[in-house]
Amino acid sequence: xSKKDAIQKSINKxxxxxxxxxxxxxxxxxxxxxxxxxxTSITLLESTxxxxxxxxxxxxxxLMPHTGKAKxxxxxxxPGVGKSTFIESFGKHLIKEGYKIAVLAVDPSSxxxxxxxxxxxxxMEELSISDKAFIRPSPAGTTLGGVAARTRESILLCEAAxxxxxxxxxxxxxxxxxxxxxxxDFFLLLMLAGAGDDxxxxxxxxxxxxxxxxxxxxxxxxxxxxxxxxxxxxxxLHLFPPRKDNWIPNVQLASxxxxxxxxDIWKEIERFYSxxxxxxxxxxxxxxxxxxxxxxxxxxxxxxxxNSKLKSSLxxxxxxxxxxYISAFGAAQRIMKTIKNV
Numbered sequence: 001x002s003k004k005d006a007i008q009k010s011i012n013k014x015x016x017x018x019x020x021x022x023x024x025x026x027x028x029x030x031x032x033x034x035x036x037x038x039x040t041s042i043t044l045l046e047s048t049x050x051x052x053x054x055x056x057x058x059x060x061x062x063l064m065p066h067t068g069k070a071k072x073x074x075x076x077x078x079p080g081v082g083k084s085t086f087i088e089s090f091g092k093h094l095i096k097e098g099y100k101i102a103v104l105a106v107d108p109s110s111x112x113x114x115x116x117x118x119x120x121x122x123x124m125e126e127l128s129i130s131d132k133a134f135i136r137p138s139p140a141g142t143t144l145g146g147v148a149a150r151t152r153e154s155i156l157l158c159e160a161a162x163x164x165x166x167x168x169x170x171x172x173x174x175x176x177x178x179x180x181x182x183x184x185d186f187f188l189l190l191m192l193a194g195a196g197d198d199x200x201x202x203x204x205x206x207x208x209x210x211x212x213x214x215x216x217x218x219x220x221x222x223x224x225x226x227x228x229x230x231x232x233x234x235x236x237l238h239l240f241p242p243r244k245d246n247w248i249p250n251v252q253l254a255s256x257x258x259x260x261x262x263x264d265i266w267k268e269i270e271r272f273y274s275x276x277x278x279x280x281x282x283x284x285x286x287x288x289x290x291x292x293x294x295x296x297x298x299x300x301x302x303x304x305x306x307n308s309k310l311k312s313s314l315x316x317x318x319x320x321x322x323x324x325y326i327s328a329f330g331a332a333q334r335i336m337k338t339i340k341n342v
Contacts, residue, residue: 022055023059026040026041030157030161031160031162033100035134038158038161041056041059042138043056044059045154045157046138068159072166072168072183072184072186073166073168073186073187073188074170074180074186075167075169076169076189076190077192078191082257083190086190087105087124087167088127089262090266091103091127092259092262093262093266097266099165101132101134102133102135102136102158102167103124103134103135103167106168106170136154138151183291185273185280186273188211188265189210191216191229193217193222193226207233207240211249212249212265212268212272213237214252215230216255216256217255217256219258223253226253230253237249250268309338317331317335
């Protein structure tokens, strides 16, 4: 081995050791509840850089035995419903109850620039300064339902860091919220009263996924409207078929601005975890399987787009499908034949 090769080998060894040392340090930091280590680990997982992404994955793999103990709660609602104000009020109540909470707040991304406002942390001023809370704003990107691509992995990291309750706030822009529903135990839907025809203003599908509906901003002159909306939604929920866990979603009133309603909401969520405990473990196993398949699909597509022959075929067939020259299923079959011949 030449002197030059020996030096390069030594440099590579130092780099590898440094990388391993950083990973070990971050793992230890997360387990100790160090917020900087947690934030850095999430950043690595969210990175589009393959090497950094791999480091983040190594950290998560080492932390997996320490995950799964937190309550996972999804919170969604249309823009303007007051999600951030409600979450701050709700979060402060949970902290008073003795819990450590993490808020994974997903902000809208520009479809033009890809930029995100990431303003949730500034809108939760009191919560953001608490040593019992961790707020992580992430850009939604193009992920379905406004959920950041790595949100589920961030949930696991927060659990490893010792947080008792994980709140996932989604954009709530009228898209399917299936993504957030498939990564949480409890799905809370925030609604407004007096904003037009309440029952027509939301798709039936999202109501069927909701474990609770909360009429927010039930304060001042809006209280009578909120009470009437509560009756309307309760009647609508009775029309849905029974659930396998036998849980009957309730409709509550709240005012994030006045810190009202949070105690009753939390009691209802605690009742949910008590009444459906035997189903939650099975649900999480189903979710794990779902996300495994999603990850496989993502990796297959990624590999296809990085293979020159497959990418060329994909682009050609996509244009043919778009212009109606071939069916989507027929194009997919041709892609599979191309894959087998690569």
